[in-house]
Structures are given as structure tokens and as C-alpha cells.
Amino acid sequence: MMGHKVEVMLFKVAVMIILLGSPGVLATECSTQCPTAFTVKHLKSCYLFLYAPGTEATWYEANAYCATQNAHLLTIETSAEYYYILGRIRAWGKTGHNVWTGNNDISGRWQWAGGPCFDTTSMRYTHWGHGQPDNSKGREHCIHLYSPFSLKMNDVACYSKYNFICEINLK
Numbered sequence: 185m186m187g188h189k190v191e192v193m194l195f196k197v198a199v200m201i202i203l204l205g206s207p208g209v210l211a212t213e214c215s216t217q218c219p220t221a222f223t224v225k226h227l228k229s230c231y232l233f234l235y236a237p238g239t240e241a242t243w244y245e246a247n248a249y250c251a252t253q254n255a256h257l258l259t260i261e262t263s264a265e266y267y268y269i270l271g272r273i274r275a276w277g278k279t280g281h282n283v284w285t286g287n288n289d290i291s292g293r294w295q296w297a298g299g300p301c302f303d304t305t306s307m308r309y310t311h312w313g314h315g316q317p318d319n320s321k322g323r324e325h326c327i328h329l330y331s332p333f334s335l336k337m338n339d340v341a342c343y344s345k346y347n348f349i350c351e352i353n354l355k
């Protein structure tokens with residue numbers, strides 16, 4: 185059963201790569217400039233927004249996909265970054281979409297998941313929706329930007345499927 189799940193996940197990641205087109209460079213070293221697919225650059229970060237139909241993914245799938253791009257799931261480390269991302273989502277008319285961040289408390293405390301070129305870091309900046317995090321039914325261990333909460337943070341089950349944003353912190 186587990187093997188089947190992994191196969192399905194790998195298949196979906198492969199489909200997403202095909203849908204998006206392969207990036208110009210699959211760098212093994214950490215990026216000093218934004219790869220072609222990462223069209224949004226702000227301060228020292230590059231962002232890839234995955235909003236295409238069919239790219240909704242579980243937190244685990246999204247996390248794995250970003251790693252294939254030499255990136256990590258969105259890390260919102262400052263209020264400036266939060267409002268910048270919010271502004272982009274609004275500008276594109278995508279406020280109806282829920283968006284994964286890289287934050288999770290799978291290890292027991294909230295932290296931003298690391299990636300190929302980014303270390304796991306503890307959560308300092310927060311922008312929780314009202315009453316969050318509430319760990320509803322004891323199964324909410326990943327954070328998304330929740331559309332009904334005006335894209336404030338909410339903890340939710342990691343197996344939910346949402347759009348997501350990959351980020352690269354430039355060296």
C-alpha cells in the first residue's frame with residue numbers, strides 16, 4: 185500500500201515537471217540568480233507559483249516537487265515577505281486559492297522546511313488566522329495560506345491538496 189502511494193506521488197511529480205517544462209538549469213549547486221522558471225524575484229528570493237490546474241498537491245508532494253527545482257516550499261520570514269506574496273496573489277486574481285507554505289510541526293514544533301540549498305529554520309514571523317493554530321482533530325501539522333481567512337496562516341492536514349509556491353533564497 186505504501187509502495188503504491190510513493191509510486192503515485194512520484195508519478196504526479198513527474199507529470200508536474202512535464203506540465204511545467206523542464207527548467208533551463210537543474211543546478212546541483214545553490215543558485216546565485218533566479219532560474220528561468222522562477223519568474224518572480226523579490227529581494228534575495230525567487231518564487232515559482234504553481235497555480236496551473238492539476239498542480240494541486242499534498243504538502244509532501246509539493247515539498248518533493250520544490251526539491252526537484254533545487255528550491256524549498258515558500259518560507260515567510262518577515263511581514264514584508266508576507267505582504268509581498270499576498271500582493272502577488274491578489275494581482276493575479278488568485279485569492280480564491282489556498283497555498284501551501286513550507287511550515288510544519290511534524291517534528292513537534294513549527295519550523296520552515298529546508299531544501300537542497302536552505303536549512304530548516306524555526307518560525308519567528310507568524311500571521312495566523314483567528315483562533316489558529318488549532319490542530320483541529322489533532323491532525324493539522326502543515327501551514328497554508330487559507331483563502332477563507334484572507335490568506336492568513338492556518339494549520340491543516342498535510343494530506344490536503346493545494347496549490348503551492350517554491351522559493352529559492354539566492355546565495
Ligand SMILES: [Ca+2]
Binds near residue numbers: 229
Ligand atoms: Ca522566504
Ligand SMILES: [Ca+2]
Binds near residue numbers: 317319324340
Ligand atoms: Ca487549523
